[in-house]
Amino acid sequence: MAAQTEPDIVLYDLACIKNVCFSPVVWRIRLMLNYIEPTLKGFGLVPGESASKYTVPAIQHVPTKTYIMDSEPIAQFLESTYPDPAVPLTSELGREIEAEARAVLGTAFRTSVMPREMEILSPRAQVYFRRTREASLGHRLQDLLDKEEQTWNAVGDGMRAVGELMRTHKADGSFVLGAQPSYTDFFITGSLQCARVVDEGVFRRFIMYPGYEEVYEACLPYMEKKD
Ligand SMILES: N[C@@H](CCC(=O)N[C@@H](CS)C(=O)NCC(=O)O)C(=O)O
Numbered sequence: 263m264a265a266q267t268e269p270d271i272v273l274y275d276l277a278c279i280k281n282v283c284f285s286p287v288v289w290r291i292r293l294m295l296n297y298i299e300p301t302l303k304g305f306g307l308v309p310g311e312s313a314s315k316y317t318v319p320a321i322q323h324v325p326t327k328t329y330i331m332d333s334e335p336i337a338q339f340l341e342s343t344y345p346d347p348a349v350p351l352t353s354e355l356g357r358e359i360e361a362e363a364r365a366v367l368g369t370a371f372r373t374s375v376m377p378r379e380m381e382i383l384s385p386r387a388q389v390y391f392r393r394t395r396e397a398s399l400g401h402r403l404q405d406l407l408d409k410e411e412q413t414w415n416a417v418g419d420g421m422r423a424v425g426e427l428m429r430t431h432k433a434d435g436s437f438v439l440g441a442q443p444s445y446t447d448f449f450i451t452g453s454l455q456c457a458r459v460v461d462e463g464v465f466r467r468f469i470m471y472p473g474y475e476e477v478y479e480a481c482l483p484y485m486e487k488k489d
Contacts, residue, residue, distance in 0.1 A: 289452030356446035366420030425473025
């Protein structure tokens with residue numbers, strides 16, 4: 263019997279000179295794929311990746327020739343197509359954490375990660391991202407770094423509050439909902455891993471707040487495959 267070489271899922275990612283996944287939204291889906299990998303392997307499938315178009319993440323589901331873009335619809339598709347192991351996509355606590363994290367972690371992230379990620383994008387991607395990001399900001403990406411300390415001071419209380427929320431079920435385990443991962447863990451860890459690939463110092467700054475490192479470390483088994 264011929265070995266099956268065609269992947270079931272093709273994940274589209276950004277071009278990065280470190281040749282690793284770094285976009286926070288792509289990491290959400292990669293974490294989910296790596297978590298359900300035993301299921302995919304059970305079907306005799308091998309993973310494979312390709313280049314990006316439009317926004318990433320985007321996937322191609324090869325057996326059904328389905329293309330899907332954006333992390334949320336991709337997560338819904340994966341969860342309904344590969345329900346075992348389950349990845350709870352929403353919970354009341356998860357929604358609250360994601361909304362708060364978008365506001366506080368997102369603000370610090372945009373200030374500290376966005377200007378620095380230029381360094382690791384492929385040269386073509388860098389030109390494109392610099393042009394589009396600077397046009398929407400109305401100033402140079404570099405200027406964000408002038409307000410870095412001020413920004414982190416302003417989000418400190420919010421960062422601590424999100425960390426506290428993430429420890430709600432700490433008696434049952436390190437994940438947001440306790441013993442098993444949910445989409446919220448991949449949401450948070452995706453951003454932390456992106457920060458880490460871009461700049462270790464920024465990553466350390468995030469995990470100084472209690473609660474973040476626990477979730478990140480609990481997700482480490484699903485980050486071994488990162489290219
Ligand atoms: N809401 C989308 C966001 C996707 C997104 O903005 N991806 C960025 C990379 S982090 C991208 O591909 N940008 C391309 C562009 O801005 O043209 C998701 O959750 O997937």
